[in-house]
Every structure is written in structure tokens, then in C-alpha cells.
Amino acid sequence: MKKLLFPAILISSFISAQAPAGYYDGTTGLTGYALKSKVHDIISQKNVNWHYDDLPNLYNQTDLDKYYDHDATNTTYLLDIYSERPAGPDAYEYTSGQMTSGAGAEGLGYNREHMIPQSTFSTNSDISDYPMYSDLNFLVPVDARINQLRNNYPYGVGGGTNFYIFSNTSRMSNSAIPGYPYTGRVYEPINEFKGDIARTLLYFVVRYEGKLGSFNTAYSTSSTITPSTDQCPFDGTEERAVDLPYIEMLKQWNTLDPVSQRETERNNAIYTIQKNRNPFIDHPEWINMIWSETPDSVAPSAPGSLTSTQQNANFINLNWTAPSDTDILGYRIYVNGAATPSAVTKNTSISIDHLNPSSTYTFTVKAFDKGYLESPFSNTVTASTSASDAFAKDLMIVKYIEGTSNNKAIEIINKTGHEVNLNNYRINIHLKRPSTGNFYAADTYELEGKVGNNESFVILNPNASLSCYSNSQARFVTASDPMTFNGENYVELAYNKTVTIDAIGTRYTTNTNGNVSLYRKNNVNQPNSTFTIGEWDSYPVNYCQNLGVLSATDLIASNKEFKIYPNPVYDDLFVSGDTQDVKTAQVLDVSGKVIYTEKDPFKNKKNISVQNLSTGFYFLKLDDKIYQFIKK
Incomplete structure (x- = not known):
């Protein structure tokens, strides 16, 4: 041997x-x-x-x-x-x-x-x-x-x-x-x-x-x-x-x-x-x-010019300038004078989220270097959140596939108006003990990385055999307890381990979502910690159409590059702005289905004819930008 x-x-x-x-x-x-x-x-x-x-x-x-x-x-x-x-x-x-x-x-x-x-x-x-x-x-x-x-x-x-x-x-x-x-x-x-x-x-x-x-x-x-x-x-x-x-x-x-x-x-x-x-x-x-860094023994200088660049109902954006030190690793952000930081970033800007509407907060920032020496505090900024805005207050579940065998998938979307760090989010589940029939909090699956605004991601069981989706397409693929759910289980998206953000089913009871695909209705724009079936459309077992594909309502652009008018519109929808480079214009219905396409639409004009459309809500897609309009 x-x-x-x-x-x-x-x-x-x-x-x-x-x-x-x-x-x-x-x-x-x-x-x-x-x-x-x-x-x-x-x-x-x-x-x-x-x-x-x-x-x-x-x-x-x-x-x-x-x-x-x-x-x-x-x-x-x-x-x-x-x-x-x-x-x-x-x-x-x-x-x-x-x-x-x-x-x-x-x-x-x-x-x-x-x-x-x-x-x-x-x-x-x-x-x-x-x-x-x-x-x-x-x-x-x-x-x-x-x-x-x-x-x-x-x-x-x-x-x-x-x-x-x-x-x-x-x-x-x-x-x-x-x-x-x-x-x-x-x-x-x-x-x-x-x-x-x-x-x-x-x-x-x-x-x-x-x-x-x-x-x-x-x-x-x-x-x-x-x-x-x-x-x-x-x-x-x-x-x-x-x-x-x-x-x-x-x-x-x-x-x-x-x-x-x-x-x-x-x-x-x-x-x-x-x-x-x-x-x-x-x-x-x-x-x-x-592990070859040789840090110095000199603490970095304080970050400068801390400002609040945007205030919304549930988040505030901050920006600051980096100190001149060359060995900066990152920055710690402190809220309301707390002894521990609320967030850490390697960048000189950040969105501080999970704030309350109509509330006032103070912020300050410290830099730290490769030796983990901290700088003095930056200047202090005071900012107030607005009473409301058009964004979701947190991430939300938009699709839930409870199919046969291991055909399990969940899609989550970020419509908060800012990038979200996923490291504090997890999927929790309650399973039933065969011996007693009681439900208990089982093992959890932690998310990680970041998700951009108006971006969604799919969590998939690796043993799934869905006709429309594969392991290579999903961002997270796991056979952990949360992705072995069946219709009787309570499943939730949670923040900081225990704060329920969005839920499928009711805690500690037998639910009735078996062999069903649930899709969030287009008019629901906020997560709900209490499951409400009226917020969902139900589809047959193993249904997974458009899994991982954002609907038109998810993609509505927040930019101001173009302006469409009049809105509501009768016959012709006009577009103002720098339109000469637009390659394709499409009209979509509320389900996201393309019902009209025009190449080089503004080569010799500034309008899109909509006179043949029925009355209702539609979307105008100009290359990768989408705008909502009403046809009268």
C-alpha cells in the first residue's frame, strides 16, 4: 500500500x-x-x-x-x-x-x-x-x-x-x-x-x-x-x-x-x-x-461632503467623497448615532433602506483601511423620508410554482427603486412532523449577492423538470428544505432572519396551495406578510409560462429620456425627445404580449398610430424602454 x-x-x-x-x-x-x-x-x-x-x-x-x-x-x-x-x-x-x-x-x-x-x-x-x-x-x-x-x-x-x-x-x-x-x-x-x-x-x-x-x-x-x-x-x-x-x-x-x-x-x-x-x-x-497585505499604522482621513441625494418613503440615498488615503477598504454608515453601523460598502454611495415613511434620520460615515483602522466621522447629514412613493417597500414574491414531484420554483422581484443587498434575506419554511402532525420552522436557505432595481431572480429546486425553465437559467438552485415545499407548507421571504417580508400560505396550519402555480396580479405592487389569495392568479400544476421573465409592468422605465403624449390618447401617440436612434417600437398589452411592431419608427415622423387599438391600458416599448399609456 x-x-x-x-x-x-x-x-x-x-x-x-x-x-x-x-x-x-x-x-x-x-x-x-x-x-x-x-x-x-x-x-x-x-x-x-x-x-x-x-x-x-x-x-x-x-x-x-x-x-x-x-x-x-x-x-x-x-x-x-x-x-x-x-x-x-x-x-x-x-x-x-x-x-x-x-x-x-x-x-x-x-x-x-x-x-x-x-x-x-x-x-x-x-x-x-x-x-x-x-x-x-x-x-x-x-x-x-x-x-x-x-x-x-x-x-x-x-x-x-x-x-x-x-x-x-x-x-x-x-x-x-x-x-x-x-x-x-x-x-x-x-x-x-x-x-x-x-x-x-x-x-x-x-x-x-x-x-x-x-x-x-x-x-x-x-x-x-x-x-x-x-x-x-x-x-x-x-x-x-x-x-x-x-x-x-x-x-x-x-x-x-x-x-x-x-x-x-x-x-x-x-x-x-x-x-x-x-x-x-x-x-x-x-x-x-x-493574505499579503502590509497595512500601515495610520488611520485614514474622514470621508468628505456627505450628502443625501434622494429621499423616498422607505430609503434614502447617500453620497460622499473618498479620503485621499490609498489603502481604503470600505465605509461604515451609522444611522441616528447608533454604536454599530447599519451598512458597510466599498463604494462612495449607498441606499439605506428599511426606513419608515415620514421619518427623520441622521447619517454619518467612517472609512476603514486594510489594517482595519477607522477614520473620524464624516459630517452629519439629516434627511427625512417622504410619506409615500411609487416604489415597493421591499422585495416581493411574484411567482410560486408548486408542481408535481420536485417542480418547485419561486420568483422574486426588486421594485424598490434601488439596488438591494440580498445577504440579509432568506427563504423560510414550516414543515410537518410525521409523528405529531405539528408544523415547525425547518432549515432555511440564505440568499446572497445583489439585485438591481426592476430585476427579478428565480430560486429553483435542482431536481425540477419544468418544461420552461432549467437549472442553468436560475440564479439560485437549491434542494434545501424551503424548496421542497408542497401546497400545505407555509413559505416566506424573510429579512434579518425573522422579519417576514412576503408569504405564501398561513403559519402553523395545513394550506391548500397544492399542485398550483400562483402568479401575482399586475396591480399588486407591495409585498404582504399576510398571505391574501386575492392578490394572486391561479394556474394549473406545472404551469410556468414567463418564469424569470419580467412583465411589461415590471419594466416600466423610470427614466425621462422620452415623453409620450397625449395620454390618454385617441389616434396618434407622439414621442418627444431624441428619437432618431430608436430601432424598434412595439405596443404591448397588459399581459406583455406584443401586438404591434414597427422598425425605425421615427425615421420620418414623431408618432405611433394607435387608432386600431381597443380601449384599455397598453405599453409602448422603445428599444429597451417601456412607457404606459391609455387608449380612449
Whole structure:
């Protein structure tokens, strides 16, 4: 028995060739946190997120031991990095069917191990948060007993007292990580897998950039650390993400244990299943390139000229000028003198949303740099929201497909008048316990990224076989609990974990939306935390016409590039403005159906004839701009 090794030069060329062509486009020339953020954008797009219960079967594609003990063509045994003996026979082995919940000794079954503990990102002990909960890139099959004893302790270099030494000489010991203030227990893997673990942990902080600040970090670098089973090495920041002494240890592990054939093939298998990759398996050199910032010890100057540029009923736009410092990472926005920021951005403008109408707010901004030093406050701006406006107060569900089997889809639209950060939104569901018939809040699915004004997105079950829509078209694809709903379940769009924004069905009761597609009526322009069936049109099972396609009412332009008149109109609709470049004019009915098209409509005139239209509401589409009018 021996590890399958390739000559170093062959390994290097083999590994570098695995990522699909163009996968890492845009990373050339980047270093530091700019590289980290770009890689985050790449690996977080278009992922397929499977259910936690799917993992045992998926391990047969990602984690078979083809490298140490068995022939690659016929093994059914899993590779357990906590118990593998690279130079000799293993003390025990598992197949994917030998999963267990607990064990009093080694060798009695395996667990699905979250290498970043679940307690770091889950809402509470009863609710697990997808996509993190089932992300194959940091979930591996390991011996149940070792997993239990590792608990939520961090990985690290051990020293002093050994509490446990396991069958392959990995151990639980007191921490001896150089320069790291934590002295509690750590799990130290054998050298063979230290690089694997380092690259996995750093995958996590890149993949979930933008969410790390909401996770349960155990302490900041300035805290007094006491031994605990929940000592997470994260420092609460989004860019650096990990305490510097811990980063240095991971860098050493990355060098000590280079990328292996096993890691490369696992990365390729996960990409096939999940559609994203661990970038540090493809590019281990990026670890040193990203965590290479050398910040100065000088705090940045304050942002200048903070102004309120727009005030609406539920949001206010702010703008400011950047200080002259060259190492600015971002800005923290404070509302009404609060001690903690209400928002963080890398830009010099932002929409502060979830405000109350007819209310007055004060705003101020601080810059922070690569050393996480903060500037003084900017000037303070006071602004008042309006009593009402034409925008939706929040995101809203516009389509709900409850089809046969796994044909489940939800479409959500942003009609708020501004870009919305999705990182604080989630889809929640109530499931029924077979034993009692009672409904309970099940695991949740967290959204991420940003959605522009008048933009919609679809969340789809990956096992769906809808005739009109596929996984590649959806922005979010997940088999998590919320996307296994049936007509009796309550499903909601929530903000900040528990604030209901929009809902399908009624809480804690059996609903009657089975085998039906619900489409929001065109005249409904606000979300509703209380489900009201009168706001929806019902269609047959598996109906999904125009899923992911905005209706004409969704696309009405807010710009003032053209003016149409008269409105209402009898015979001729005139258009004023710079119309000579308009290529196509179309008239659409209220369903979005095109009923008239004219090429180069304003080549020799300024009007569109509508005299043959019936009385009613219509839309005039001029290239990509849409305007509503009434035909008398």
C-alpha cells in the first residue's frame, strides 16, 4: 500500500489544467483582498446546492479512497482524513452506507463533518442554514468518534497535554499555534492532510465573503480568549476574515502539504455536482497572494461632503467623497448615532433602506483601511423620508410554482427603486412532523449577492423538470428544505432572519396551495406578510409560462429620456425627445404580449398610430424602454 504519486512537474501541469477555460477570468494582475473578492464573485455564482441528506450518496463520487488502500476501479470505501494511515493499513474503513449519529469508540461509523463548525453559521441549534449546511467543499466523511471529540474546537498545532491520540496519530491537544492567543484545545491532523484542511478553511472565507460578519465569530483580535468549544479563528471582517497568526499557520500547512491528486480529483467531482470549485486547489499560490497585505499604522482621513441625494418613503440615498488615503477598504454608515453601523460598502454611495415613511434620520460615515483602522466621522447629514412613493417597500414574491414531484420554483422581484443587498434575506419554511402532525420552522436557505432595481431572480429546486425553465437559467438552485415545499407548507421571504417580508400560505396550519402555480396580479405592487389569495392568479400544476421573465409592468422605465403624449390618447401617440436612434417600437398589452411592431419608427415622423387599438391600458416599448399609456 502506498500513496499514488506523480512527478512534481506532472502534478503541477495536471492540476492547473483542471479549471474550465475562462473560469478564473478577471483575476490576472490582482493581489491581496481585491483578488479575494474577485474569486468570491466567481465561485459564488450559479452554484447547485444539494440537500444535506444527499451527501452520503454524493460521497461515492467525491470521497472514495482510490489513493492509499484500494484499486481506483472497484473501491466502495470512503477516504477519512481523520483516520487514514498513508503508510499502512487503516484501523477501520467505511462505505457510504455506514453513517451513524454517534459512537463511543473509533471504527463504529462515520459522520458528515463540517470542517467549519455548524455553530459558526447556523441560526440556532434547531435551524441549519443552507447553502453552507451542505456545501461539499468543506463537508467530508470522518470517523464519528473523532468528530464528536473534535466538537467545535479549531484545527491547530498542538502542544503540552495530549487529551486524545487517535489511530492514525492525529490528536486533541492544547493549542500551541505561534502568536495565537487561544490556548484551549485544538485538533491537529497528520501532516498528510494539513494542506487539505488549510485550503478548505480558506475556501470557506472566500466563498462566503459578504456573510462572514453575520456569522458567529467567537472573538475579535482584541478580546480576551478563554478556552471553549466554540473558538472560531474568524476575526469578524469580510476581507481579511481570519486572525493573522492563524493565517500564518494555514500558509505553512499549504506549503508543507502541497495539492495532491486526491484533492484535484475531488475538486473536479464537486464542480460536476455543485458547479463551483475550491480556488486554492487550482491555485494554491493565491493563499500567499491574498493574505499579503502590509497595512500601515495610520488611520485614514474622514470621508468628505456627505450628502443625501434622494429621499423616498422607505430609503434614502447617500453620497460622499473618498479620503485621499490609498489603502481604503470600505465605509461604515451609522444611522441616528447608533454604536454599530447599519451598512458597510466599498463604494462612495449607498441606499439605506428599511426606513419608515415620514421619518427623520441622521447619517454619518467612517472609512476603514486594510489594517482595519477607522477614520473620524464624516459630517452629519439629516434627511427625512417622504410619506409615500411609487416604489415597493421591499422585495416581493411574484411567482410560486408548486408542481408535481420536485417542480418547485419561486420568483422574486426588486421594485424598490434601488439596488438591494440580498445577504440579509432568506427563504423560510414550516414543515410537518410525521409523528405529531405539528408544523415547525425547518432549515432555511440564505440568499446572497445583489439585485438591481426592476430585476427579478428565480430560486429553483435542482431536481425540477419544468418544461420552461432549467437549472442553468436560475440564479439560485437549491434542494434545501424551503424548496421542497408542497401546497400545505407555509413559505416566506424573510429579512434579518425573522422579519417576514412576503408569504405564501398561513403559519402553523395545513394550506391548500397544492399542485398550483400562483402568479401575482399586475396591480399588486407591495409585498404582504399576510398571505391574501386575492392578490394572486391561479394556474394549473406545472404551469410556468414567463418564469424569470419580467412583465411589461415590471419594466416600466423610470427614466425621462422620452415623453409620450397625449395620454390618454385617441389616434396618434407622439414621442418627444431624441428619437432618431430608436430601432424598434412595439405596443404591448397588459399581459406583455406584443401586438404591434414597427422598425425605425421615427425615421420620418414623431408618432405611433394607435387608432386600431381597443380601449384599455397598453405599453409602448422603445428599444429597451417601456412607457404606459391609455387608449380612449
